[in-house]
Amino acid sequence: MFNKVLIANRGEIAIRAMRACRELGVKTVAVYSEADKNALFAKYADEAYLLGPAPSSQSYLNMEKILDVAEKTGSEAIHPGYGFLSENHVFASKCEKAGVVFIGPPANVIKKMGSKIEARKTMSKAGVPVVPGTENAISEVDEAAEIAEDIGYPVIIKASAGGGGIGMKIVHSREEFANAIASIQSVAKSAFGDPTVFIEKYLDEPRHIEFQLLADRYGNTVHCNERECSIQRRHQKLIEEAPSPIITEEMRELMGEAAVKGAKSIGYENAGTMEFLYSKGEFYFLEMNTRLQVEHSITELITGLDLAKKQLCIAAGEELAYSQEDIPLWGWAIECRINAEDPLNDFAPSPGKIRRYRSSGGPGVRVDSGVHMGYTISPYYDSMISKLSVWAPTRIEAIHRMDRALYEYVVVGVATNIPFHKAVIRHEQFLKGNLTTHFIEDNSIIKDVERVVKEDSEKGATLASALENKSTMVAAVTAAVESYMHAAKNQSSNTE
Template identity: 70%
Template sequence: MFKKVLIANRGEIAIRVMRACRELDVKTVAVYSDVDKNALFAKYADEARPIGPAPASQSYLNMDNILEVAHKTGAEAIHPGYGFLSENEIFADRCKKEGIVFIGPSGKTIESVGSKIAAKKTMKAAGIPVIPGSKNGIDDLDSAVDVAESIGYPVIVKASAGGGGIGMKVVRKTEELRETIESTRRVAKSSFGDATVFIEKYLEEPRHIEFQILADSYGNIIHVGDRECSIQRRHQKLIEESPSPIMTPELREKMGSDAVKAAAAINYTNAGTIEFLYSKGDYYFLEMNTRLQVEHPITEIVTGVDLAKEQLRIASGEALTYKQSDIQQRGWAIECRLNAEDPLNNFTPAPGKLRRYRSSGGPGVRVDSGVHTGFTITPYYDSLISKLTVWGRDRNEAIARMKRALYEYIIVGVTTNIPFHKAVMNNEYFRRGELTTHFIEDHNIIKEVEKIIEAEKEKGATLASALGAEDKKVAAITAAVGTYIRNAKLGELNEH
């Protein structure tokens, strides 16, 4: 096992990896930008070093600075977390060249699935079902029309090098195709430096289901169960659960086997995720993420497998400590991503200072967070406040526990998406497990969010009045964040 690991990331994922290191008696090095100097993750590490100004391009994406710190501190390995450099083949190769272990797959492997077009070809050759679409990048409108008409509208135009749903657009008729291709190319070039786009059949009422993979350097590959990630905004996940409500033992066996086969097709090592779209009884390869996923806690909770520790063990040269037969999913886990964002304004990020922060707790609750009272959510990075994960003996208990845990949260100072999560948990279709990636639009969830926010404004104002606090001041605070402080004492309210 390594003696010292540098974590090339920030926030809750940096702390998550540091916790695994601490349990394995591995020293940690944090790197931080100027605005993160006093962040919790920088204080949690055994040592911390600055790497540049706030913009990610000058700090968390600055390979030279990160590698320089690794050498100066004697770090033997670098864990990239997720985002930033986690799926950058150039960085993985540079680590190897400079004698530092990259905790993840090789640069060659990352590159092989970095292009969605190339990944689809590889998976199709391996016998994995793929969504019908163009075999190569779209060069001209005539070929695009031919592809779209051959597979049938609606189709979706995607950036080959893309991720996070950036640039994806649905096209329902030929007249819209040219403009969509051109706009997607512009977004792809700006966001990823690669203007290549392709076309796929757009699946109606799809569900997003993924399988966690672990693979060592001795050829051992297992899957660690399934997750459903269909509740999304702008093709980005907000709520995940494990297992999927539609999963059967037979379907899990089939999809899990294909996930393992997909990892073997690219000689994969370390932790990764094979993502599928499921529609009307069929499933198709979507993409592979060559890193630890944001939603990994739900898998850890239902299986008992510490994925971060397994990453460290595999990267240090150890064999997998689990066989496929060891993996059993027990109970149900749900994760809500609590962000500083405004669900009533198209989920626009809402950075600001946390004037008060208190997370929930109690039986079956896990909170992954890197914030505290007084912490500032900056506009430079993602707006994640914390990941709230719960476990229940079954799905109904997990939903009830999530509702309770959301009820306990206190966040003052920024607008959050907590009312959105409450609305979803209360939704009858969600409770029945009838999910699609269009869930928010199909069920007019934002209308329910508005009702929750209005109700909580009224309750917040009533509570302030009943306790004899400064009514207008407290009401303004509670209205701003769309929540109210149910069990607060008079002194706690007055401190605001």
């Protein structure tokens, strides 16, 4: 095992990786921007070093500075977390050349899967089903329009280098096509430095199903069951659950085998995720995430595996100690991403200072967070406050537990999407497991969110009020102490 690992990330995922390191007896090095100088992850690490100003281009994306810190601190490996440099093949290659272990797959694998066009070709050759679409980048708009006609509208135009829900547009007719192509090419060039786009058939009522994978350098590859990630806004996940309520044991085996076969075909190593679209009993390759997913925690809850530790062990050269038959599936887990955003204002980010904070607790509840009371949500980075996960023996019990956990969660000072999560998990169609990637629009969820906000307001937001109003809290404690003393006095008198 490594002696020291640099964590090239921030927030919740930085702490998650550091926790795994600490349990393995590995020293950690944090790197942080000026905006994060007082962040919890920077204090949690054994060592911490300033990278630069708040903008990620001058800090968390500064490859040379990160590698310089790794060299100066004697770090043997770098854990990239998710986002930032986690799927950057150039950075992985630089790590390899510098003699630092990149905790993830080889650079050439990241590069191959980083291009959605190349990934589609590779998976198709491996026998993994892919959505009907173009095999090459679009060069001529008229020719592409003809292909779209052959595929059949609606189609979706995607940026080849895209990710995080950026660089996608659904087109319903030929009249919209030319403008849509130009729009996505512009977004792709601006966001990813690559204007390459391609076309896929847009599936009706698709579900987003993904399989967690683990692979060592000796050719051993297993999947750790599936996750349902269909509750999304702007193609970005908000609620995930494991397993999926639609997937049968037979379909799990079929999709899992396809995921493992696809990973083996490219020589995959470490943790990764094979993502599929599922529609009308058929599944199709969507993309591969060559890193640890945000939602890995619910897979840990249903399998008992520590995926962050497995990443470290695999990167250090250990062989997987189990086969596919050894991977369990226990109960049900649900994760809600708690974000500083306003669901009643098109999910606009809500940066600011957290004035009062109390996370959920109790049986079967897990909170992965990098914030605390007094913490400032920066406008420079993702607005995620935490990942709230629950486990229970059955899906309906997990839903009820999540409802309870959301009731307990208090964040004062910034708007959050907690009312959104309450509205979704209480919705009749969610309870039935009838999920699609456009669940929010199809079920007018925002109207339900408005009702939840109103109900919480009418109740006086009891828990939030208790935390917000110090005098109320002090009065409550004082009253409790007085009540206890009075009861104790009476008991003493009775005894005498």
